[in-house]
Amino acid sequence: MRIAAAMIGFSLALAAAPSVHAQQEVRIGSAAPVSGPTAHSGKDTENGARLAIEDLNAQGATINGKKVQWVLLTEDDGGDPKQGTAVAQKLVDAGVVAVVGHLNSGTTVPASKIYHTAGIPQISPAATTPLYTQQGFKSAFRLVANDNLVGAALARYAANTLRAKRVAVIDDRTAFGQGLADEFVKGVKASKGALQVVSRQFTNDKATDFNAILTQIRAQRPDVIFYGGMDAVAGPMLKQMKALGIDAKFVSGDGVCSQKLPLLAGDAVGEDKVTCVVAGGVSAEQEAVLADFTERYRKRFKLEVQTYAPYAYDAVMVFAAAMQQAKSSDPAMYLPVLAKIRHQGVTGSIAFEPNGDLSNAALTLYTYRNGKKTKLQVVR
Incomplete structure (x- = not known):
């Protein structure tokens, strides 16, 4: 006991x-x-x-x-x-x-x-x-960095570097995609006429068919298509842009800016066709x-x-x-x-x-060359 x-x-x-x-x-x-x-x-x-x-x-x-x-x-x-x-x-x-x-x-x-x-x-x-x-x-x-900075940076890049005049905007209606697209449009308005939004279209984050919205966009002859969303949608979208003969540059945020995008888009990723921004980045040192x-x-x-x-x-x-x-x-x-x-x-x-x-906060601009993500510059 x-x-x-x-x-x-x-x-x-x-x-x-x-x-x-x-x-x-x-x-x-x-x-x-x-x-x-x-x-x-x-x-x-x-x-x-x-x-x-x-x-x-x-x-x-x-x-x-x-x-x-x-x-x-x-x-x-x-x-x-x-x-x-x-x-x-x-x-x-x-x-x-x-x-x-x-x-x-x-x-x-x-x-x-x-x-x-x-x-x-x-x-x-x-x-x-x-x-x-x-x-x-x-x-x-x-x-x-937050979308306020990303959207503004992409709008400046489209206007000042790409010398675009007409831009179409697509987003996937998610908090990220729509928010980024809205900030990009604010940046376009801040360009004071250097850029003009000629079409605003919507899709969703699981879509695979974009022919209807891309056909509407093609009629507006944009220099740039901005997409707010992720690479899983951007890849097929780029393929269908190519199939429809849309030669516009493709600009997007960090959701697109992955190593996998060339696998998703195939040769439609092109050479310097896509510009994307990662909301971060490092300087030379x-x-x-x-x-x-x-x-x-x-x-x-x-x-x-x-x-x-x-x-x-x-x-x-x-x-x-x-x-x-x-x-x-x-x-x-x-x-x-x-x-x-x-x-x-x-x-x-x-x-x-x-x-x-x-x-x-830093932002890093990338493009794709020879099927690989290539760094362009870091901005703050």
């Missing part, structure tokens, strides 16, 4: 004591579409986050002098807002202390409300809608660091970097730096530090504006 009582007392003591395993484990969530038409982009960000977690563990990164086990919990949001909120709640319930995600603006915004309510910091490596950081959530940050990351990524995953893996990597490292400076992985303790962080990452110098936007 004494032995049984002693065992019961010991069990109760264990139940009351904090879990040593829980103290040693820092869980970071990754939310992105790893199924569906943008799965290649979602897997790209997930892999970037995973590489950072592996590096932290290999380095024996500590918090307040104590060794911890860095853990990545991954969830597939399918690029769908409803699935995104379900995934966000699942990560919160799993005890993550930070989230890298989401990829799409349409999933990032609704999910951000759940993380905000739970007090969990979130860094999106890719979402560009201005709405994300206009909600007043102190937990929301991003590592890329940082190119060697990014090249090293790209090579390590290629060796680890046997894949090419699509677009945002480096930003997901930096998101994890920024979280880790904030926790180390705060000497705590408790979100309430490290969030104020995160808001004021100064971190030199793979993608350059990282600091945040008071609303969570990236300070001094």
